[in-house]
Amino acid sequence: MKRRDFIRRALCATASSALFTSFAGKLSLAHASALSGRRLLGNDYRALVCVYLYGGNDGFNMMVPTSSAQYAQYQASRGDLALPLADLLSLNPSVAPTGGGSFGMNPAMPLLRNLFNQAQSPLAITANVGPLLYPITKAEYQAGSAPVPAQLFSHSDQTLTWQQPNADAIDRRGWGGRLADMFYQTNVNQQLSMNISIDGENVFQAGNEVIPYFVGQDGAQSVDFVQTWNPERRAVFLALRDAAHGNALQRQYASVMRRSMDNEVMINEALDGETALSTAFPDTHLGRQLRMVARLINVRSPLQMQRQVFFVGLGGFDTHDNQLSDQAEQLAELDGALAAFHAATVEMGVDDGVTTFTASEFGRTTSVNGDGTDHGWGSHHFVMGGSVNGRRIYGTPPDLSAGGPDDADWGQIIPTTSVDQYAATIARWYGVPAGDLDTVFPNIGRFATSDLGFMAPA
Template sequence: MTYLHKQLARRDFLRRAALTTAYAGTPFAATLATLGDVAAQTATDYKALVCIFMFGGNDQSNTIIPYENAAYAKYQVARPAIALPQSTLLQLNLAGYAGPQLGLNPAFASLKPLVDAGQCALMANVGTLAYPTTLTQYKNRTVQTPLGLFSHSDQQASWQSGLPTKGSATGWLGRAADLTSSVYNPGSAVSMCMSLGGNNLIQAGNSVVQYQVTNNGPVVIDTMDATHWRYNADMAAAMNTLITQQRAHMLEQAYNTVGTRAVATGNIAKSALAAAPAISTVFPAGGLAAQLRMVARLISARNALGHKRQVYFVSQGGYDFHDTLVENQALRLGELSDAMAAFHAATVEMGVANSVTTFTASDFGRGLQSNGRGSDHGWGGHHFILGGAVKGNKLYGQWPTVALGGPEDLGQGRLIPTTSVDRYAATLATWFGVSAANLPTVLPNVTRFATAATAGLGFL
């Protein structure tokens, strides 16, 4: 569990309690009875966003690397002990790109064909910004910067909230869900924000709460699950009575309302998954792949869940490489690449590849300068966007100078972002269905970087 997860736990519990009061007296059988009505709906305008959060701060300089000789030489000089051999890089031929030729870390063998095929795009030097920021402004302190730069917990919160200069109880995907849930998912008893990567801020809305699912499916109480060998009718009835009773004490009532919703939602989601079409795509081993496999299964169950819009959060930890960067990052990126490729194949199998967009995010990038066998916390980083609707085999944003002392280098090769999280998120939110008029509700600072109508970066 990350520090951010712990920070959110109490706040999320109280929000869930406030939002689930209406469910306190709902019998489970009555809630389950709505499943058939919901399943009768068709999802002709279905869309899903899938966030892959790379906890720890991924080293962008060994993710997308200059391949052209002169640019590669500067990269190698900056990090001699951890520079990847030029001969191992997966060469890219990006459409419309005029900078030095680039290559991918060789761990991206599974994802590169999707880049070449135009299904995956690259996002360069994106990060948290309070305002557009130049090196001169940063050094002279004439522009406000995000709180807690280079801090894991602060930058995780800034990426996920879209509000880098103050704390927030909601995230930008949660606020997007607030605007779209009642429009696209009326009558659904299951939240459109589903997390397999733990408690998070990005999916927290004012009215929409996140629903956490395990890699094996919804969490249900064994003794209340009629399909489980431990099911006991008397115990199920007793538990039902306990958690549906109205309590005088506020915390006791909060516990009951959260429990009631959790049990009801778990039963509905489990029934929906059982009735969903099977997926034959083979996923690789690993925790991230297991999360994305369950996401694919939940997408397959979208009609039964009554969802035309869904938001998923999955996570992969272990990117904080102050040492042994080369070998360990290769393992993480290989897992990421294989899992993303398998997930995309599953969306193709289900016929929803054009309706599902997957994107990566991380605490921050890292410094170009080596600290020996690793790298230190940075700011801007590079990311990937995958899906049938993506205008891929292109690089979006501005490719930075990969050399110490460059125009974006605030010291030790730490990059000042040239594209804000706001514009990255705006592109995704607009595709998802958020109007230009409502975009500032989702991303309050977006107009500091572009008008709401022009905030999109063009990858969707």
């Protein structure tokens, strides 16, 4: 076996572990193997921003039916967790959603409601999305006659399933990573990874060749972890970093360390020279992350980047208890941060080239357990940006009645739109030709359409 093949295989195997994903991300290992697979070039700036809601956001208390019959079903299922009809912020879609009816937004989200209701809206809602292997009915689910993703309702498993390109994937590669493998040659700067995480380790951005680079909320993170007060230890570190000889592992370590330290200087110098944005971001965990994403987009020219994928995250959505108060707090943080980020993209003049979308491992049950909910399946999600066909509710909002046609059991709502379709619609806008979608999403042909319509043509 050739040395390069050995290194490639070793790195790809190790990249499947959470340890390497974290380690390599912080070391800015952008390309771990020789080129392989389909290569695409973009001729304009485009960025994706994944906002991951950890714990399983209750989409059914984020967007609530307000027409009489549908609200009655929701209220009967939710009991004390049902939001009062008078408190809901009315949504005014330009086209009636599939199945008809009217809807309102959680009262904690006035800014996003206003964005949705604008005449030229940058915000769309995709209804009842979840991991699927095939379209499935309640009868098929209960009879076990159609396959479903493994370990449904498990946080760790469904987090992986949501971030991977298909619900039966067996490796730890994400669909954002697959897009990066296809597009990274678009960027003049081949040293810095096009996938940047402000929230640490994730599978979504991990590709076969592109590994996410980690940036903190205030700038690039230093890997110069051996301080000057320990000269002997520092000397060993510098000798390893600067090694020109030694075995293959030493040389690879030295290469990675040098690249990481160079990237730290590159990013921080670009940020130091930026023209500051006037958009004010909320001083929240998500607000600070999205502010850093906006700053990195703002210095895309000196960094010589044309295609990028960003990852941010917000936790606290595992609302088994105190759901009404806890979710309201989390949704208010999401509301303020997303609205500020969109305003920043408009200020930079790149709103047409930036698409932001939410993801979460599952929704919540329509049934309640005291003052909270359990792990569900389908849920609603936001897509935001200047190229979004906004002011629309895409997909099919579910029947929320207890024991109804969309209730798998115990209030776990069966998705009517697959994550594959949701992601493929975004990937088409990013530049993946329709004929290449199955190279990123191998199961996409199992579903009725690969384009849900919420993005403008590529």
